[in-house]
Amino acid sequence: MKSAVLVHQLRVEVAGQPLLRQVSLTVEPGAWCVVVGPSGAGKTTLLRAIAGLQPLVAGYIELDGVRVSEGRVSLVPPERRGVGLLFQGGGAGLWPHMTAQATVEFVLSCRHVRRAERTSQALRWLELVELGPLAARRPGELSGGEAQRLALARALAAEPRTLLLDEPLGPLDAPLRAELVQRLADLRRQRQLTLLHVTHDPGEVGLHGTSVVRLDHGTVDG
Amino acid sequence: MSRPLVLLAALCFAVVALGPVAAMAWRTSGADVAALDVARGAGLLLRTAQLGLGAAAIALALGVPSGWLVARSDAPFTSIVRPLLLVPLLLPPLVLAMACVGYTHWRGGLATAVIMGVGTYPLVALYTARAAERIDGRRVDAARLVGGLWAVLRVEWALVRSVAFAAAAFAFVFTVNDFAVVDYVSSLGPKYPVYADDIFASWRSGNDTSKAVAAAWPLVLLTLCAVVPAIVVLRKSALYAFEGDFRAPSRVQLGPWRWPLGLALVLLVAATAVAPLARLVWEAGGGRVGFQWSVVGASLGKALDNGRANLQASLLYGLGAALLCLPVGLVLGHAMARTRRFLLVGTVLCVLPLCVPPIxxxxxxxxxxxxxxxxxxxxxxxxxxxLEAGRYVPLAILGVAAATAATDRRIEESARLAGAGPAKTMGRIVLPALAGPLVGAGTVVFVFCVRELDAAILVPAANGTALFRLYNAVHFGRDEMVAALALWICFFVLVPGILWSTFAKRRMGGLP
Structure with a gap:
């Protein structure tokens, strides 16, 4: 079976400084892989490289058996890689001028969903994360947990095969953490999603992860 | 900030900057207002508004793409183009007018709209660039993931458009209040009367201040109708910028459009920044009679000899005004950003001297x-x-306020907690943190003072400036000496202006 994510001998540099060095990683379809490492280990860079948002210097990345990046060349643009990304910082990256509904509708318009169907589909995605009643609110009017759920709905509306989670539990308190973890576990099971979750907190490893990778100073430990 | 210091600065601002506005309001007589020719005034106001809208549309059309390209794209030459984009804003509009009527046969409203549009598009470009650079990188990445370049453009346009329109509103304001450009262009072709002309004419007929002030109120109201919404929009848009955990966006890859759009930028700068200066050099070198580089040198020397006193006056007045504006700008700008009370009213009062008709x-x-x-x-x-300090102190206040808002409040709070008093906090913490923007604000005030003309026309003490001499000279014909004097003025506004551009860029790099 083809791996959902295959990272081979990845090297990423920013301003001449190596952020990732010879990183290799395999995630099987439907797995929940947790990458643990301290701040500055290169976790976010790894996710951005997989999503196509960060150019590589060397190595290659395959998603579902398709090579998407090789060396300095990006073979598949970010929007066609079939990945969603939940950014670090709660609702960070949400578009401040759009309501929750408009945010999801925007994603649907990018997927060329017909205008007449966008509203009903958007509301379905929002219901899925229990944001239906807050569809008319903008990100600034949402709490941290609600904003995180909107970010999740936005990522899911693009129907990704792999969901990249950048410290998704960091800004949430204990009950919200448990709720989000349960929601992600359900989604993974229902939609056969592959999850690649990076965190600095070793306590998150045992939550639902099926595999664990340790990243430190830009290299995979062990 | 020490309260007595703020009150002292506010008093200085009230007397020097708002005093003339209040004096005008005080002089308004009901009889003069009643005697206004409403039909004629309405016609002039409509024509003036059309002119302003034309200039604002040109400024928007040129400013938005150029500002976005230099700030956010991987187009080539952006590091060279970025400072040069400011040149048309720094050049006196009269100099742009001299170039425009020299290159083209355009006259009247079309020429004036083009000149003012070209002169103000850098303002739109600057605001667009700053707004685009303040979009959190994760918002851009999220758009890119769901829809590629097209989705990025849609999201970024939605986030910068209000700021771009606000900047275009300022382009509108500067155009409807301008007097010298319309006057000069009208002197060469068909008369194109606008409202500022009428104010000047009302004043000239028997030095009747009251009549001129009464005639000016509709234009002041038109200006406020554009300025107040623009300020509200700029305040709201700042909220997008100053959220804690900011991640700078990476530059957008234009792919096959990279080189064509880079060349388009270079062409824009060549047409709007280099061409006006080239025209002046050509005229200073003999122009139609026969261009020679040796004549350029001779003309520059002659202009320096003949206009030395005027150039000295311009530089001294500009320097004096900048030095006066800096302490007031520092204290009021900092207080404005930190207290955030009465911010809208305070900002409107602050920009009033800049936005009322200069005449x-x-x-x-x-x-x-x-x-x-x-x-x-x-x-x-x-x-x-x-006069110049009063008119341009808003630039210093707003510059410092913007820089203060972009500086972490906690650096001051920790100093206060460590036992530093207001003066010490200001001197040891705030001043070093704002030194760059402060020098930048002083430079902007200096440049705008050197290029000030409209307000200076009426005040005898300000009639000795180089730009006033140029204004008089162009009405009596153009020769090598006139072009050379214009080149000297351009030199004295461009050199510090480009330096300011460097400071402004550094400040943008330090955004949270």
């Missing part, structure tokens, strides 16, 4: 200072310094 502001200065008790000031060069 009217000059009349206000006459009304305020031309009296026996202040005769010593009125008859001296200090009058020009006071």
């Amino acid at each position: 009217l502001y000059g009349i206000g200065n006459l009304a305020l200072w031309n009296r026996a008790s202040t005769a010593a000031l009125y008859d001296s060069g200090w009058m020009a310094v006071v």
Whole structure:
């Protein structure tokens, strides 16, 4: 079976400084892989490289058996890689001028969903994360947990095969953490999603992860 | 910030900057307002508004793409183009007008709209660039993931458009209040009367201040209708910028469009920044009679000899005004950003001297200072310094306020907690943190003072400036010496202006 994510001998540099060095990683379809490492280990860079948002210097990345990046060349643009990304910082990256509904509708318009169907589909995605009643609110009017759920709905509306989670539990308190973890576990099971979750907190490893990778100073430990 | 210091700065601002505006309001007579020719005034106001809208549309059309490309794209040459984009804004509009009427046969409203649009598009570009650079990188990445370049453009346009329109509103304001450009262009072709002309004419007919002020109020109201919404929009848009955990966006890859759009940028700068200067050099070198580089050198030398006193006056007045504006700008700008009370009213009051018709502001200065008790000031060069400082101190205040808002409040709070008093906090913490933007604000004030013309026309003490001499000279024909004098003025506004551009760029790099 083809791996959902295959990272081979990845090297990423920013301003001449190596952020990732010879990183290799395999995630099987439907797995929940947790990458643990301290701040500055290169976790976010790894996710951005997989999503196509960060150019590589060397190595290659395959998603579902398709090579998407090789060396300095990006073979598949970010929007066609079939990945969603939940950014670090709660609702960070949400578009401040759009309501929750408009945010999801925007994603649907990018997927060329017909205008007449966008509203009903958007509301379905929002219901899925229990944001239906807050569809008319903008990100600034949402709490941290609600904003995180909107970010999740936005990522899911693009129907990704792999969901990249950048410290998704960091800004949430204990009950919200448990709720989000349960929601992600359900989604993974229902939609056969592959999850690649990076965190600095070793306590998150045992939550639902099926595999664990340790990243430190830009290299995979062990 | 020490309260007495803020009150002192506010008092200085009230007297020097708002005093002339208040003096104008005080002089308004009900009889003169009743005697206004409403039909004629309405026609002139409509024509003026059309001119302003034309210039704002040109500024928007040129400013938005150029600002976005230099700030956010991987187009080539952006590091060279970015500072050069400011050149048309720094050049005196009269110099742009000299180039435009030299290159083209355009006259009247079309020429004026093009000149003012080209002169103000850098403002739109600057605001667009700053707004685009303040979009959190994760928002851009999220758009890119769901829809590629097209989705990125849609999201970014939605986030910068209000700021771009606000900047275009300022382009509108500067155009509808301009007098010298319309006057010059009209002197070469068909008469194109606008509202500022009418104010000047009302004043000239028997030096009747009251009649001129009464005639000016509709234009002031039109200006406020554009300025107040623009300020509200700029305040709201700042909220997008100053969220804690900011991640700078990476530059957008244009792919096959990279080189064509880079070349388009270079062409834009060549047409709007280099071509006006090239025209002046050509004229200074003999122009149609036969261009020679040796003549350029001779003309520059002659212009320097003949206009030395005027150039010195311009530089001294500009320097004096900048030095006066800096302490007031520092104290009020910092207080404005930190207290955030009465911010909208405060901002509108702050920009009022800059946005009322300059002709009217000059009349206000006459009304305020031309009296026996202040005769010593009125008859001296200090009058020009006071006039220019009053008109341009808003630039210093707003510049410092923007820089303060972008600086972490906690650096001051920790100093206060460590036992530093307001003065020490200001001197040891705030001042070093704002040194770059402060120098930048002082430079902007200096440049705008050197290129000030409309308000200076009416105040005798300010009639000795180089730009006033140029204004008189172009009405009596153009020769090598006139072009050379214009080149000297451009030199003195461009050199510090480009330096300011460097400071502004550094400040943007330090955004949270």
